[in-house]
Amino acid sequence: MLLTGSEILIECLKEQGVDVVFGYPGGAILNVYDALYKHGSEIKHYLTSHEQGAAHAADGYARSTGKVGVCFATSGPGATNLVTGIATAQMDSIPLVAITCNVGLLLLGKDSFQEVDIAGVTMPITKHNYIVKDVNKLADTVRSAFKIAAGGRKGAVLIDITKDVTANKAEYTYKSPEHVLPHTDTITETDIARTAELINNSEKPLLYVGGGAVASDARNEILNFIEKTDMPICSTSMGLGVIPSDHPSYLGMIGMHGTVGANVAANECDLLISAGARFSDRVATSVKRFAPNAKIVHLDIDPAEINKNIKTDASVIGDLKEIFKQLKLKTGSVKFTTWKEEIVHYHKENSLKYTHDEHLRPQFIIEKINEVTNGEAIIATEVGQHQMWACQFLKINKPRHLLTSGGLGTMGYGLGAAIGAKAGNPDKTVINIAGDGCFYMNNNELATSVFGDLPVIEVLINNEVLGMVRQWQTLLYGRRYSHTTLDKGTDFCKLAEAYGALSFEVTKPEEFEPALRAAIESGKTCLINCIIDRDEMVLPMIPAGAACDDIITFDDMR
Numbered sequence: 001m002l003l004t005g006s007e008i009l010i011e012c013l014k015e016q017g018v019d020v021v022f023g024y025p026g027g028a029i030l031n032v033y034d035a036l037y038k039h040g041s042e043i044k045h046y047l048t049s050h051e052q053g054a055a056h057a058a059d060g061y062a063r064s065t066g067k068v069g070v071c072f073a074t075s076g077p078g079a080t081n082l083v084t085g086i087a088t089a090q091m092d093s094i095p096l097v098a099i100t101c102n103v104g105l106l107l108l109g110k111d112s113f114q115e116v117d118i119a120g121v122t123m124p125i126t127k128h129n130y131i132v133k134d135v136n137k138l139a140d141t142v143r144s145a146f147k148i149a150a151g152g153r154k155g156a157v158l159i160d161i162t163k164d165v166t167a168n169k170a171e172y173t174y175k176s177p178e179h180v181l182p183h184t185d186t187i188t189e190t191d192i193a194r195t196a197e198l199i200n201n202s203e204k205p206l207l208y209v210g211g212g213a214v215a216s217d218a219r220n221e222i223l224n225f226i227e228k229t230d231m232p233i234c235s236t237s238m239g240l241g242v243i244p245s246d247h248p249s250y251l252g253m254i255g256m257h258g259t260v261g262a263n264v265a266a267n268e269c270d271l272l273i274s275a276g277a278r279f280s281d282r283v284a285t286s287v288k289r290f291a292p293n294a295k296i297v298h299l300d301i302d303p304a305e306i307n308k309n310i311k312t313d314a315s316v317i318g319d320l321k322e323i324f325k326q327l328k329l330k331t332g333s334v335k336f337t338t339w340k341e342e343i344v345h346y347h348k349e350n351s352l353k354y355t356h357d358e359h360l361r362p363q364f365i366i367e368k369i370n371e372v373t374n375g376e377a378i379i380a381t382e383v384g385q386h387q388m389w390a391c392q393f394l395k396i397n398k399p400r401h402l403l404t405s406g407g408l409g410t411m412g413y414g415l416g417a418a419i420g421a422k423a424g425n426p427d428k429t430v431i432n433i434a435g436d437g438c439f440y441m442n443n444n445e446l447a448t449s450v451f452g453d454l455p456v457i458e459v460l461i462n463n464e465v466l467g468m469v470r471q472w473q474t475l476l477y478g479r480r481y482s483h484t485t486l487d488k489g490t491d492f493c494k495l496a497e498a499y500g501a502l503s504f505e506v507t508k509p510e511e512f513e514p515a516l517r518a519a520i521e522s523g524k525t526c527l528i529n530c531i532i533d534r535d536e537m538v539l540p541m542i543p544a545g546a547a548c549d550d551i552i553t554f555d556d557m558r
Helices: 005-015 027-037 051-065 083-091 118-125 135-150 163-167 189-201 211-215 219-229 260-268 320-330 337-349 362-373 385-393 414-424 436-442 445-451 467-476 492-498 509-522
Strands: 002-004 020-023 044-047 069-073 096-102 128-132 156-162 169-171 205-209 233-235 250-253 271-275 295-300 314-317 378-381 430-435 457-462 502-506 526-531
Touching: 002 005, 005 027, 005 135, 005 163, 005 169, 020 051, 020 414, 027 069, 027 096, 027 163, 044 414, 044 445, 051 069, 051 083, 051 096, 051 414, 051 436, 051 445, 083 096, 083 118, 083 156, 096 118, 096 135, 096 163, 118 128, 118 156, 128 135, 135 156, 135 169, 156 163, 189 271, 189 295, 189 314, 189 320, 205 219, 205 260, 211 219, 219 320, 233 260, 250 260, 250 337, 250 385, 260 337, 271 320, 362 385, 362 430, 362 457, 362 509, 378 385, 378 414, 385 430, 385 457, 385 467, 414 430, 414 436, 414 445, 430 436, 436 457, 457 492, 457 509, 492 502, 492 526, 502 509, 509 526
Parallel strands: 020 044, 020 069, 069 096, 096 156, 128 156, 205 233, 205 271, 233 250, 271 295, 295 314, 378 430, 430 457, 457 526, 502 526
Antiparallel strands: 002 169
16 A cells, blocks of 8 residues: 555554554644544544643653553654653653654755754663654654563654655555563573572561562562562552552652651661662662662663662562562562561551641642542652652552652653543543642643643642752751742632633642542542642651661651
8 A cells, every 4th residue: 555654654553552642743744744634533632732741641641551652743843842751751661652753854964944853862861763764664663663662671762754754655564563572581590599599588678669560560460479478568659559558568668758667678678679670869869878788689671770770689680570470489488477567567656747737738638639539540740849748648559540750850740641641541530749830830731631621630739939949958058048939929720710720729728628529520620729838848858868877757857
């Protein structure tokens, strides 16, 4: 069948099962949008307010569904506006295919209007990227891009297509998508046996899981493993939801703003097993003093992560689902009940705290979200204090129900991600928890939510400051609040209403639950503007470069 490049692209997207695309048209990509126009009943396109919103929406769609997210942008500034979203997805190993179109082949390299070498720009922040200059290579390139994005350690792939390729014609033949198999051929009996030996010989092991456990759908295998061994477990922010928050072995989030129990367990364990996590500086805040008494086992799909941040005593490379199946068989009848009960008791004795009084507290807001939604909502966050309060106090009991920028820490991520999650999960309540600093960066995407009929609820934790930076200025910079105050006088409720959203303003604890219930029942895009004190802090906190022994708790600050 003889088709134009644009038509081939659309047919290849259909091959891959793509039914949702987020994007923004422009001159170089017009042929693609013209082809898409004819397939509107098969591929739903959501027009975002900004290309960065399209990238974040594709990311949120991917995180919440497990499918590959897709976004479109035109050449030049359209393509460069995707960069932050591409980097966000790549840092968190999210399967994303970004499709851009460039100027014609004869105009490349001549500083043509809206020309930029987007493949060169994104090379350091993608798993792979392509520039297609021959229409005969387009179909195979698209198929390869999806396979790379979804295979192994998932990630972001960019395809840049010159405009003439979108107009030129070539033969197209349908191909069924190649099934992406779990990465298991690197799992060796020797590595499994060495890891099992370390587990069987330990007395105080701790399992810590990250986003890789979500990506590999290893929840059931990990649950079976810890229930067999009675081993305590904690998670990174990216791993929240792998273990139900009320599981008797669960210690909560580890790291800079993790629970006291999880951090003390890491300090006292004799074996630390990392599963799909990378020992980032937000967990191993001091490499020299992290898990000082422990042997280290690293389970990961990416061999480049082994010994990158922390020296390991054993490792297994491959898909976590298969690794935990094999480890369960090799760990015999070993049980760590005494150690688990000891550390879980300590965790409960040093649980997360906040002041309960007549003031509206952010932690109270998060707890009410838990209560009203019964943990069934998909929650996105921006980045900052509100993100950490969400990670601390949300009861996330299922994978893919918390969408947060863990690696890049992208302010402005959450609203786009929430919109993408709603597109992929139309029957779910989707809530974005934001700070006012982030909302200034992305409030234009409320128009996307309203216009695209993708109703999300924006819970705005409004303290009129860049809260996390101010917290550091308070604790470490002598209260010199350099350019972190945001009292700009913006009426966020009127702004939301101007976009066509409903709005609620909350200043007292008793006002929040009725507002949230009304927002959910409305079925419309809503903003709930929650006014809190600017000096609220995220606690516990381990300062950067410090260790568990230096943790600052609620009781310390009080």
